[in-house]
């Protein structure tokens with residue numbers, strides 16, 4: 154049972170949505186918000202984040218609603234967190250900590266678990282001094298009360314935590330090396346990489362599944378999709394082969410959120426390598442969300458933070474089945490495709506767009522291959538688009554469209570007709 158507290162700095166128009174989001178983040182952590190307090194300020198209060206009068210109001214709300222937790226819609230400095238907890242005598246959780254707790258709950262793979270743990274410890278390190286947060290982890294997460302840490306123990310704790318972060322990072326690095334090796338073998342296969350990116354709950358995983366359903370022969374390898382914040386925490390890479398044999402890898406990635414903790418972005422850098430190494434990003438946007446523009450901005454900022462801002466982007470305005478025609482015409486996004494991943498509307502247009510970008514260098518040519526070269530024929534059948542087949546003497550004449558890579562390799566078979 155928590156009281157949600159927000160400070161609207163300079164009347165930000167995204168404020169209301171970010172409070173709703175905070176309450177949803179809490180829900181994802183099994184915390185129910187029973188009360189809410191807001192304050193308009195020009196800048197946060199240095200000591201308590203909220204103004205000191207507001208601290209009294211929060212105290213009254215805690216009593217009135219019998220709450221055992223206060224959630225703040227922003228990252229608090231270590232001293233603000235300490236001061237507030239001291240004043241209120243209750244555990245205070247900031248937005249960053251809440252997101253970290255969700256990631257901790259959802260992480261499944263070893264790599265994701267290690268990354269989240271490293272991020273959480275990094276967050277805790279400067280906050281170890283006498284806060285509830287410092288011991289919350291050892292005694293069971295949000296909502297636990299703890300007090301009294303001796304100075305000596307604190308120093309010991311700090312060194313232990315630093316050591317642990319160091320070990321975790323080493324292990325994450327090792328997994329990262331394996332990942333790079335896997336990626337290398339894909340690069341050698343000359344397959345372009347496309348990554349789905351975007352705000353959490355925009356529909357990235359749903360679009361991935363729709364593409365798999367339509368264009369993958371190895372169906373059944375679907376990814377997890379759900380109406381909740383941060384359904385996806387791991388990067389999944391799948392191969393897609395279009396009917397004209399053009400193939401690419403598609404990566405589904407962790408969603409972004411406004412004020413995504415820097416510790417997490419840093420910790421997830423290895424997982425987000427797929428994004429950094431992509432030839433094209435499909436920026437999935439929930440067009441039915443009235444704050445979609447702010448979501449786009451957050452995504453672009455996060456891409457910048459991970460060093461992926463130079464990669465070409467196609468904007469995918471998703472969930473158009475929930476948008477009226479009038480609203481659809483008002484949507485603003487450059488280089489955009491509108492579609493519905495859920496009802497499979499408009500996916501063909503996205504595919505055309507993909508062909509126009511990552512496959513624009515594909516070339517059409519005619520090759521003449523000896524009919525006994527069955528191996529070459531089956532390679533071409535598998536990897537290039539055969540538009541026409543005819544025969545001259547004992548040779549097969551194929552009109553094909555292929556990658557520049559294959560084109561170079563086929564040089565001695567190419568004929569002009």
Ligand SMILES: Nc1nc2c(ncn2[C@@H]2O[C@H](COP(=O)(O)OP(=O)(O)OP(=O)(O)O)[C@@H](O)[C@H]2O)c(=O)[nH]1
Nearest residue numbers: 354355356357358359379380383384385408494495
């Ligand atoms: N109506 C409608 N709902 C959609 C569409 N695409 C996705 N959804 C729903 O939106 C919710 C979130 O979808 P996901 O695919 O899990 O979203 P995500 O972007 O992968 O989210 P994270 O993994 O949390 O970052 C699910 O309930 C989907 O069914 C769509 O085109 N139309």
Ligand SMILES: [Mg+2]
Nearest residue numbers: 357358384385
């Ligand atoms: Mg997802």
